[in-house]
Amino acid sequence: xxxxxxxxxxxxxxxxxxxxxxxxxxxxxxxxxxxxxxxxxxxxxxxxxxxxxxxxxxxxxxxxxxxxxxxxxxxxxxxxxxxxxxxxxxxxxxxxxxxxxxxxxxxxxxxxxxxxxxxxxxxxxxxxxxxxxxxxxxxxxxxxxxxxxxxxxxxxxxxxxxxxxxxxxxxxxxxxxxxxxx
Numbered sequence: 497x498x499x500x501x502x503x504x505x506x507x508x509x510x511x512x513x514x515x516x517x518x519x520x521x522x523x524x525x526x527x528x529x530x531x532x533x534x535x536x537x538x539x540x541x542x543x544x545x546x547x548x549x550x551x552x553x554x555x556x557x558x559x560x561x562x563x564x565x566x567x568x569x570x571x572x573x574x575x576x577x578x579x580x581x582x583x584x585x586x587x588x589x590x591x592x593x594x595x596x597x598x599x600x601x602x603x604x605x606x607x608x609x610x611x612x613x614x615x616x617x618x619x620x621x622x623x624x625x626x627x628x629x630x631x632x633x634x635x636x637x638x639x640x641x642x643x644x645x646x647x648x649x650x651x652x653x654x655x656x657x658x659x660x661x662x663x664x665x666x667x668x669x670x671x672x673x674x675x676x677x678x
Contacts, residue, residue, distance in 0.1 A: 504621075504624055504634055505542065505624060506542050506543060507541075507542060507676050508539055509539060509541070509542065509633075509634070509675060509676050510537075510538075510675050510677055511536070511538040511539065511540070511672055511673075512675050513536060513537070515635075516670070516672040517532050517670070518533045518536055518555060518668075518670050519531065519532040519533075519668070519669045520669070521667045521669075522644070522667070523663030524662055525661055529567070531562035531563070531568075532560075532561055533560055533585075534559040534560075534561055535556035535558075536553060536554060538551065538552055538553035538554065538587075538672075538674075539674075546592060546594065547593075547594065548592075549589070549592045550588075550589055551587065551589040551604065554585075554586050555585040555586070556584060557572070557577045557579045557582065557583060557585055558572055576649055577649070578609060585607065585608045586605075586607045587604055587606050587607075588604050589604035590603050590604050590614070591603040591604075595618070598622075599618070600619050601617065601618055602616070602619050603616050604617070606642070606647075608648075608649070609649065611646070611647045613646050615642055616640060617639065617668075618638065618639050618640065619636055619637070619638040620637050620638075621634065621636050622635035622636060627675070632675070632676040633674060633675045633676065634673070634674055635672065635673045636670075636671075636672050636674075637669070637671045638668075638669075638670045638672075639667065639669050640668045641666070641667050641668070642665070642666050642668065644664055645664050
């Protein structure tokens, strides 16, 4: 039995910020802190085959929102993102691997604070179709786990012996819609 991945119309798609969320979670003490970025832009360029797809995204790191102003300001500081000298986080795909029906692995380069690392986004593709405004759009949800230390973000505070306040692993969850450009 063969599986096929959702085919998308050929062209350039623009990520719709009103219908997209770029979020994350990281362990903090006894639970997890969640947040997202409010300002970003990106495009998806599709070819005849899904494997010919290219994705580019730029995120304004100063737009971080965890629901706590003091924490957000600390995340913008030199202890974490250092947004004064590193205002954006970028992702540029290098490969698309078909994983099965409606699933791909989006491989690419993530750059944070001037450090670039290859990551894999496990991606579920949703349907393509007409929207109420006369356009064509598709949706997707992608997840990945990264080490913040791999990007030079290693601030921490020791608590109770060998434990630390902030975990190293960051889970990224992106739920996106993109609109086909005429």
